[in-house]
Amino acid sequence: xxxxxxxxxxxxxxxxxxxxxxxxxxxxxxxxxxxxxxxxxxxxxxxxxxxxxxxxxxxxxxxxxxxxxxxxxxxxxxxxxxxxxxxxxxxxxxxxxxxxxxxxxxxxxxxxxxxxxxxxxxxxxxxxxxxxxxxxxxxxxxxxxxxxxxxxxxxxxx
Numbered sequence: 001x002x003x004x005x006x007x008x009x010x011x012x013x014x015x016x017x018x019x020x021x022x023x024x025x026x027x028x029x030x031x032x033x034x035x036x037x038x039x040x041x042x043x044x045x046x047x048x049x050x051x052x053x054x055x056x057x058x059x060x061x062x063x064x065x066x067x068x069x070x071x072x073x074x075x076x077x078x079x080x081x082x083x084x085x086x087x088x089x090x091x092x093x094x095x096x097x098x099x100x101x102x103x104x105x106x107x108x109x110x111x112x113x114x115x116x117x118x119x120x121x122x123x124x125x126x127x128x129x130x131x132x133x134x135x136x137x138x139x140x141x142x143x144x145x146x147x148x149x150x151x152x153x154x155x156x157x158x
Contacts (some may be wrong), residue, residue, distance in 0.1 A: 046116045050109035063099040066094030111154040118150030
């Protein structure tokens with residue numbers, strides 16, 4: 001287990017180092033690895049909060065702050081902005097509203113985490129697509145497909 005943690009830490013540090021330099025040919029791989037790690041950590045946070053049956057006053061700020069910081073980091077890496085605060089706050093509010101709406105529903109913790117993850121992933125990618133001048137129709141279609149697949153998996157697991 002210690003060896004696995006060491007490799008994991010090495011790849012995170014390597015990815016952070018390579019994500020800084022835009023001329024490096026390993027930058028897309030590093031950004032993809034860090035983005036996947038961010039989404040995984042948010043999924044683990046939301047599942048652990050839902051499985052421990054925390055109150056809404058504990059769950060909501062943790063999910064909101066986690067979604068806000070994670071989305072800010074993804075926006076910073078994918079859009080090359082210094083501090084994309086407004087898109088991150090918008091994503092945080094949408095994710096927090098979804099977490100508040102799902103808190104009292106009788107769904108299992110993994111479904112809760114997957115629905116939060118689907119909402120966050122779709123919101124982040126929709127904003128990135130619109131910022132990169134992708135048509136509204138295509139951005140909406142991509143977001144609709146991704147959220148439908150993730151939510152269907154979450155409902156199937158419930």
